[in-house]
Amino acid sequence: AEARLKIATWIADFYNTTRRHSANEGLPPITFERHMIEKRQATSALLRTAVA
Template identity: 50%
Template sequence: MTIPTGSGGGRRIEVQPRASRRHYAATFSTIKVEYVHRRHFRTRTEARLEIATWITDFYNRRRRHSVCDWRSPIDYKRSETRALEAQAA
């Protein structure tokens, strides 16, 4: 959905549905609680690099997610692959 900015220039901004905003808020809250608030960063660049590394190395790969039946995405993918291979055999 888009809404006018009110600046008179005809510009419009994209507005995310409430469900999407809640999802983003929950994700960033988790990142803050589990990583950011437990660290001290000397610079913004250091913070960006370390947070991005943590997200790609831990949060997306090893952290247990409810959508994966409380397994890590890697373990979930492995079990789903095994199940599909068993069905095909």
């Protein structure tokens, strides 16, 4: 049980946050997510400006 917990923690805290993914333009998931958030915020700002 302890080994499973340590492995799950390692996967969640390190492996999935730092390894690169081809589906994410070669970026780690955390970096890709930040980029997506920035793109969404920029798009939302443009839409608000266009509507106003």
